[in-house]
Amino acid sequence: MSSYRGPAILITVDGREYEVTAHLRKAPNGLRTSWGGTLSVPISQRPAELSTLTVGRVRLGTNEGAFVRPDISDWLGSPPNVFQITIEGNGDEPF
Template sequence: MNTFRGAATLITDEGRELPVTANLRQGPVGLHTRWGGTLSVPHHQQPIELTNLQTGRLRIGDGQEAAFVRPDISDWMGSPAGLFQITIEGNGDAPF
């Protein structure tokens, strides 16, 4: 299982780039390999676009990008204190 924890850039469908902290993992699910995890920002810096975001792209490190979906747009309601956190599921190869 591969993991990534650190700074990343979320790219909205409109092309806006937002800095986030990513906590991601990649591993086998049945016969497939999947990746996903959480993206977070401090609650006081939360861009309004993240509230209803359903899809986007994630850029990590040297420019590797991958698409993701957000299966539940109400997931942020369970965010840890002081954070706005969303859960994503990756499409295709992981960017890490």
């Protein structure tokens, strides 16, 4: 599978879990394949700690993948009524 759109669980470093909607894809990156995309929640359900989140994991079913969030101001460009962050995967993709 080269992309995933649907429900996921965002896991913080301290183990907190949040239901999110994931829009993830993998793409060629030199001789490797990288993955990344966005994780979003309705703005009314946004936990405050997600505003400054820089690393975490995303779970899709039984698979998990680690990610970094290179820009914590990325959510400022979110669609109306949505809190959206952009992530870059580390290691194997979870989809």
